Amino acid sequence: MRELHRFHGGLKLEGHKSESLVRELQQASLPPRLYLPLKQHIGEYNKPLVEVGDRVLKGHMIAAGTSLICASVHAPTSGRIAAIESHPVAHPSGQSDTCIVIDVDGEDEAAEPMPPDLQQLDAERMIELICRAGIVGLGGAAFPSSPKLSRGKAHGIDTLIINGVECEPYITCDDMLMRHYAAEVIRGVGYLQRMLEPKSTLISIEDNKPEASAALATALAGFPLDNTEIVQIPTIYPSGGEKQLIQILTGKEVPHGQLAFDIGLFCQNVGTCVAITRALEQDQPLISRVVTISGDNIHQPGNWETRLGTPISHLIELAGGYLDANSAQLVMGGPMMGFSLSGDRVPIVKASNNILVMRNETIPHSPGQHDECIRCSKCTEVCPANLLPQQLYWHARAQAWERTQEFHLFDCIECGCCSAVCPSNIPLVQYYRAAKSEIRAAQKAQLKSDRARIRFEFRERRLQQKKQQEEERRHLKREALQKKKAGGDASAQADPVQAALERVKARKQAGAEEESL
Amino acid sequence: MTSVFVSSPYVAPRNSLTRLMIQVIVALLPGTLTYAWFFGPGVLLNIFLAVLFALLFEAAILKLRARPVAPHLTDFSAVVAAWLFALCLPMHSPWWLVLVGIGFTMIAGKHLYGGLGFNPFNPAMVGYVVLLISFPREMTTWYLPGSVSGASLSFADSLAYSLGTADIQQWDALSSATPLDQVKTGLGREIAISEIQSSPVFGQLAGKGWEWISLAWLVGGLWLLATRTIRWHIPVALLLGVMAMASLFYLADTESYASPLFHLLSGAVIIGAFFIATDPVTAATTDRGRIIYGLMIGALIYVIRVWGGYPDGVAFAVLLANMCVPFIDYYTQPRVYGEK
Numbered sequence: 015m016r017e018l019h020r021f022h023g024g025l026k027l028e029g030h031k032s033e034s035l036v037r038e039l040q041q042a043s044l045p046p047r048l049y050l051p052l053k054q055h056i057g058e059y060n061k062p063l064v065e066v067g068d069r070v071l072k073g074h075m076i077a078a079g080t081s082l083i084c085a086s087v088h089a090p091t092s093g094r095i096a097a098i099e100s101h102p103v104a105h106p107s108g109q110s111d112t113c114i115v116i117d118v119d120g121e122d123e124a125a126e127p128m129p130p131d132l133q134q135l136d137a138e139r140m141i142e143l144i145c146r147a148g149i150v151g152l153g154g155a156a157f158p159s160s161p162k163l164s165r166g167k168a169h170g171i172d173t174l175i176i177n178g179v180e181c182e183p184y185i186t187c188d189d190m191l192m193r194h195y196a197a198e199v200i201r202g203v204g205y206l207q208r209m210l211e212p213k214s215t216l217i218s219i220e221d222n223k224p225e226a227s228a229a230l231a232t233a234l235a236g237f238p239l240d241n242t243e244i245v246q247i248p249t250i251y252p253s254g255g256e257k258q259l260i261q262i263l264t265g266k267e268v269p270h271g272q273l274a275f276d277i278g279l280f281c282q283n284v285g286t287c288v289a290i291t292r293a294l295e296q297d298q299p300l301i302s303r304v305v306t307i308s309g310d311n312i313h314q315p316g317n318w319e320t321r322l323g324t325p326i327s328h329l330i331e332l333a334g335g336y337l338d339a340n341s342a343q344l345v346m347g348g349p350m351m352g353f354s355l356s357g358d359r360v361p362i363v364k365a366s367n368n369i370l371v372m373r374n375e376t377i378p379h380s381p382g383q384h385d386e387c388i389r390c391s392k393c394t395e396v397c398p399a400n401l402l403p404q405q406l407y408w409h410a411r412a413q414a415w416e417r418t419q420e421f422h423l424f425d426c427i428e429c430g431c432c433s434a435v436c437p438s439n440i441p442l443v444q445y446y447r448a449a450k451s452e453i454r455a456a457q458k459a460q461l462k463s464d465r466a467r468i469r470f471e472f473r474e475r476r477l478q479q480k481k482q483q484e485e486e487r488r489h490l491k492r493e494a495l496q497k498k499k500a501g502g503d504a505s506a507q508a509d510p511v512q513a514a515l516e517r518v519k520a521r522k523q524a525g526a527e528e529e530s531l
Numbered sequence: 532m533t534s535v536f537v538s539s540p541y542v543a544p545r546n547s548l549t550r551l552m553i554q555v556i557v558a559l560l561p562g563t564l565t566y567a568w569f570f571g572p573g574v575l576l577n578i579f580l581a582v583l584f585a586l587l588f589e590a591a592i593l594k595l596r597a598r599p600v601a602p603h604l605t606d607f608s609a610v611v612a613a614w615l616f617a618l619c620l621p622m623h624s625p626w627w628l629v630l631v632g633i634g635f636t637m638i639a640g641k642h643l644y645g646g647l648g649f650n651p652f653n654p655a656m657v658g659y660v661v662l663l664i665s666f667p668r669e670m671t672t673w674y675l676p677g678s679v680s681g682a683s684l685s686f687a688d689s690l691a692y693s694l695g696t697a698d699i700q701q702w703d704a705l706s707s708a709t710p711l712d713q714v715k716t717g718l719g720r721e722i723a724i725s726e727i728q729s730s731p732v733f734g735q736l737a738g739k740g741w742e743w744i745s746l747a748w749l750v751g752g753l754w755l756l757a758t759r760t761i762r763w764h765i766p767v768a769l770l771l772g773v774m775a776m777a778s779l780f781y782l783a784d785t786e787s788y789a790s791p792l793f794h795l796l797s798g799a800v801i802i803g804a805f806f807i808a809t810d811p812v813t814a815a816t817t818d819r820g821r822i823i824y825g826l827m828i829g830a831l832i833y834v835i836r837v838w839g840g841y842p843d844g845v846a847f848a849v850l851l852a853n854m855c856v857p858f859i860d861y862y863t864q865p866r867v868y869g870e871k
Contacts, residue, residue, distance in 0.1 A: 183542075261868075343541075352541070385548050388648050389811045391811065391817075392546070402860075425869065434542050437546040437551050438548055441537070441538055
């Protein structure tokens with residue numbers, strides 16, 4: 015048994031996992047239309063590579079970016095591009111975004127796959143293929159995998175951590191994925207090992223998933239990997255958070271302002287491992303994922319392997335529909351860290367691990383109304399970042415932004431533990447999110463005004479210089495004139511009218527020269 | 532399909548202020564009942580009056596401040612403050628004393644600062660200290676436990692006393708200084724501890740009756756710890772503070788200083804450690820801060836008892852420590868994840 019460590023705080027939550035685990039993993043049928051947002055990852059926007067009217071095959075790349083941190087989008091099935099237009103997407107702001115709309119033809123005709131010769135592949139080539147497959151971290155953050163792998167490789171990795179923890183209530187997509195695609199997970203781990211060459215690999219699973227754990231153990235026995243261990247960790251939220259998982263497994267903390275690979279660690283979600291396996295072995299880009307539909311307002315909770323771009327309404331139908339359609343709240347992600355959706359037209363994207371369908375009554379409604387903080391510090395007890403949430407709240411409410419930063423606002427991982435235990439029911443995380451965006455906005459404004467100030471000062475200096483130069487020229491001219499005047503002194507005295515005329519002429523000339531400048 | 536944009540987490544609340552306050556009230560019951568058992572129903576009358584006045588004040592002030600009345604009344608924070616305040620009073624007190632004290636508790640102690648959550652000083656202690664300074668005679672007229680005086684007081688007797696219709700001379704025979712007070716005045720006259728404690732008001736460990744009441748507060752306090760309503764840091768540090776100071780001086784001179792056990796079980800140390808110093812609003816909030824805060828109160832209690840002008844020092848010690856809380860909190864921030 016491996017020695018495990020503890021992180022500060024955390025919560026034991028009601029799992030609500032069994033609801034969506036009673037049914038086997040199902041393949042979601044194709045909807046008539048798919049809506050693929052151009053940006054489904056953290057990073058730069060993609061540009062569409064297709065035009066309206068084009069026919070695409072399953073696996074065709076339809077949007078890609080130029081920057082290093084981006085992930086291309088592929089057609090999840092065959093069909094015709096119906097539109098490239100604004101459509102509601104999964105975003106906390108509830109805003110719409112540009113989507114490529116595909117009219118599905120139902121034939122599901124795939125482009126000819128060209129799997130590479132796996133024996134010949136070196137790490138760089140593998141990372142390139144992963145980049146081309148549009149793979150992002152499927153744990154929820156959706157950070158493009160290829161730049162992460164390149165940077166990890168450059169840093170040198172001591173321990174590779176595979177995250178099958180899935181600590182949020184209701185979500186079971188990784189559990190299902192590990193049960194059904196255990197072999198692909200393990201082979202994916204193998205490819206990661208080939209790329210990163212870690213000294214050891216830890217595959218971590220919460221101890222509430224014995225079936226998944228057993229499936230992985232069987233798969234690992236059939237496909238042995240060096241220095242690879244499956245580690246069961248206690249079920250406590252948020253043990254699946256990267257920083258917390260690192261602490262549990264290694265006892266190390268990721269130093270402030272650094273990333274996991276700065277201390278020789280590399281974390282990857284189990285779903286991402288499967289995506290990598292499929293990309294390398296079958297030349298299959300990321301066009302589908304396992305999505306959990308669960309909650310207290312859905313007929314048949316379960317897991318569906320779903321093509322990206324499928325509208326949530328289609329999945330809701332597959333799950334038997336709402337129990338009470340008039341009182342339905344949709345959340346993407348888990349109940350602790352997910353966000354509200356504007357409606358069920360929103361499509362499934364790479365980051366959609368779970369769609370939570372709740373009744374209005376279950377979701378606290380009036381965030382403006384809560385009791386006052388009594389400084390009981392229950393929040394402090396559960397904070398995994400070891401912050402002082404009640405002090406943060408106090409300063410955030412007083413809009414004392416500098417103070418919030420002194421109390422490490424930006425170390426908050428927004429896990430929601432503090433809000434969940436608050437006896438005054440203060441939506442603490444909401445206050446922190448607001449404070450963070452205020453500070454970011456202020457920083458942006460500061461940057462802008464700094465730039466404007468520098469530009470202004472530069473202009474002032476330039477004008478000043480110009481004025482100085484002119485003054486100098488005028489001075490020189492005056493001197494020259496005076497010299498001239500001294501030379502023809504006698505004649506000037508003889509004819510003062512002539513001298514006055516000459517002066518006027520000189521002035522005029524100077525004026526003309528000045529204008530021409 | 533409706534959509535309400537609220538921020539995560541989307542989980543039903545696990546806790547409420549009302550629940551916390553009710554837990555504190557339940558934890559106060561064993562001590563309160565033991566108190567009434569030894570000293571008669573006067574304490575219950577005090578609590579009843581204090582709670583009644585507190586709720587009236589709370590409602591009136593909320594109305595004046597144009598704040599919603601019902602949610603604040605039902606959070607029971609006023610009840611807890613009033614209850615604790617009433618327990619500080621002599622077991623038989625005139626009704627107006629309760630009224631004036633509760634008035635200060637609710638107005639000056641709580642609402643002038645902005646109400647629940649904003650008051651820097653423990654409201655019950657504010658009300659109590661105002662009375663102690665303003666009405667020294669009423670506030671130092673304590674009575675013997677029934678087992679010592681032999682008198683058994685009915686609720687009607689207590690009511691008559693409260694309303695001022697009782698025969699004062701008859702009551703005077705029952706009055707007596709508290710054990711803490713007797714130790715203080717005795718030592719002032721250079722009488723040895725052993726001699727002072729031979730008086731019939733002293734029991735096995737501390738004052739007769741008082742020792743059992745203290746143990747009953749301890750029972751309630753341990754239950755609060757077990758239910759995680761409070762954390763261990765403040766009570767443990769406070770008791771340690773008292774113990775450390777008392778042991779130090781007791782070991783140096785057993786005849787001039789009372790024993791640590793006597794100090795622990797006399798007066799308001801136990802209730803102070805578990806119920807008063809732990810008032811979350813006015814206490815330190817960090818773990819290390821709470822230990823400093825508790826130690827500070829414990830040490831101050833001893834200092835005030837032994838060298839100060841009052842026989843007990845819990846209220847003053849708590850108020851003094853309250854003043855230091857922002858400072859303590861600022862300098863005892865925990866090490867954040869990933870910080871050196």
